[in-house]
Amino acid sequence: MTLLGQFALWAAFVIALWAVVISFSGRWRDRPELAATVVRSVYAVFACLVVATLALWKGLVTHDFNIEYVAAYTSRNLPSYFVFSALWAGQKGSLLFWATVLSLFASLAQLLTSRRYAHLMPYVAGVTSAVVAFFVSVMIFGSNPFERLPFTPADGRGLNPQLQNVGMVIHPPMLYLGYISITIPFAFAIAALLTRRLDTGWIQAIRKWTLVSWLFLSIGITLGMWWAYVELGWGGYWAWDPVENASLLPWLTMTAFLHSVMIQEKRGMLKRWNLGLIIGTFLLSIFGTFITRSGVIASVHSFTQSNVGYFFLGFLVVAAVLSFTLLYTRWPQLEAEVRLESMLSREAAFLFNNLLFVGIAFSVLWGTLFPILSEAIRGTKITVGPPFFNRVNVPLGLLLLTLTGIGPLIAWRKASAANLRRQFVAPLTTGLVTLVALVGAGMRDPYPLVAYALAGFVAGTIGQEFYRGVRARRRMHGEPVPVAFFRLIERNRRRYGGYIVHAGIIIYFAAFAGMAFKVQQEATLKPGESVELKSPFGHRYRFTHVGISQYEALNRVVSAATVQVTKDGKADGLLTSEKRQHVDSFKRPTFEPSTEVGIRSGLQEDVYLVYAGSVDGTEEAVYRINLNPLVWWVWFGGFVLAFGGIVTMWPGGGPLIASRRPVQAGYGVSLAGAGAAVEAEKD
């Protein structure tokens, strides 16, 4: 099978190169059969890569340890679902997975795109084939998943214990799907530049793709946080690690694009900016891959480092030069159709929102690269950890949260003073009430206070939008509130799905701010001894060490340390944290002992128990215990965010013509009649 896999990789490489050459030579313009061949080659590459993937999967499932990748990432006693997910556990397999999914997306783009954009599709095929050819070339020339060993080991090394978690079965594919699908909007952008069809057509063609990318990235990042929280055991979910930052960068620029693209659709503005954002997002996804795999910056995600990172650096430079040169040559044709009229307009709010998104992306990139720059300039090594990122990014994040509340309140084109008064009263009141209530409750930390007040303000904005929408439907159609609520969302999914996403963002911010109040304690306990901690919500927890039991399970020897928990004097059950020594099928240890955290999750706070080890080989256990406030809400915020994204991209629903129609009147039109006023500043 490895021979078949190798052959499939080479075939994919040659076919993809051929598609690139034909596409960019432009010969297909005079010969329609060539255009059809370029498109068909996309499907052929996909077929080849599916064969290669199945060949590697067969090697994994049949424990063919003569294949270096199989021996390095699996063992005979590895549970079957981890054998399956081992495809993306290591660098070589994940490159194959990446290329296969990219070719799948490239094929879907060819299949699903409307015929209206047929003129773009051969170039789209060319760009996607170029990216696929690059990934396949990295495998063939730098990191071959089918490489064989000179001997066949009796058993493999097994999977890194930190990857033996259900989160790692789902999290990497989600993140990869996000990274990979960015290539499709990028391909359309390049195709639009090459064909000089620079109206909003290409934007409409990629709308679903950008949402798909954003959704997968969002889910992938949230799952990554969850995995870090439950598996790494350091007590948090975001450490500003370079690899985490690398996933955040394209998410930030993609989110900026999803906002600014509305201005292009509505007003014909920001064409250059939008193209720049799409190109930048694609390059940042490649940059993330470079960071993850090169080892150029120290990261806890060290299991995928190798020299192939420099393949990505080269590709990044070439792609950046070609893309931005192309954008520069089309610059005059990307003039805005109208000018911005007022600072008090939704366009201006979106512009500043974009500025902040890109600014935060720059800030994160800057912090990630700053150790390298500092060493190059001063010759001094420095560490840039969470204190740096928090100091620089928290104020920017709060500004962004403010704009999340302001944007939907301001009319398109130009807002009047009366409009602003009417729109802002309720949200500002909500924010102020939140602030006063928290100060009254004794909260004094400035950043969390501001974060919660702003969350209240944005919640007020969203609530007001839903309230007015429901009220309008009730007036016009006489519907009951629940029916009006659901029809409101159903009939304008893009707008109200967006508000649901904003609600998810508020929940995120509120939950993140909660971690400012976490409590942690290390304690050494003999059986029967206990330690007490007071949570930020005032609950008193007592942890009594029960004992340690050792037993064998599947592919590991488990040492389980258990504490009895009481909350405010009432029994709250047992909580267990484990040390796991993974072994191969000959009972030989494969990795250092790993830690399994014991977590009891609640709406107010999580109890987070880590068994650190034992004193002198006895049952006297050393624990780290955290009380982490509001963590459950991070996962719920992620769910709300994803749900909002799905609502937004769900087919149908909403006035298609109206949503694409340029804005005609953005300011309030007050109609005095029958004691009623109808405002027309809807988007």
Added chain:
Amino acid sequence: MQDGMSRRNFLGLGVALVAQDSLAGRGRLGTLRDPTVVGQPRAPTREGENSAEIQAIETRLACNCGCTLDVFTCRTTDFSCTYSPKLHREVLALREQGLTAQQVLDAFVAKYGEKALMAPKPRGIVNLTGYLLPGAVILAAGVGLFALIARRKVAVAGAAAADGLAPEVPAANASPEELERLRQALSQVDD
């Protein structure tokens, strides 16, 4: 047995002693069947060595094992790390010498260099640039954007005036019929 203790009582006493030993915190400390599978042997946590002050110092110090974590987090998370427990002992020793938190941090910087800190000090041109550049870039871009919008606003108003067009549509009074027609139109646009 001749003292009046029956065999049943003797066995009962033995069971009671065993049971008492097995109660948590009441008997001899049990030993693990295989201590090698729980990682490095740990020293008992002493009084005060995990105080809020020590935590505050250690969360500002970087572990030098390459993990990117701070000393407190690393020594209570990565139990194979041999660096962070050593750094922890250094922090305790310095505190026992009577050094303040800042003096402990300074002592670490003097010994290990600036990389000992989780974030560089906001001093010196390079470090200050590191802290201030993102904010400065955003501020400059924001001011530039503001100026651009203001300039274009003037240009638009000027063009409108030259065309003889009013820049804003005045509010209109409407009859109930007109109002209803507008409602219908709006429901088609945004419903």
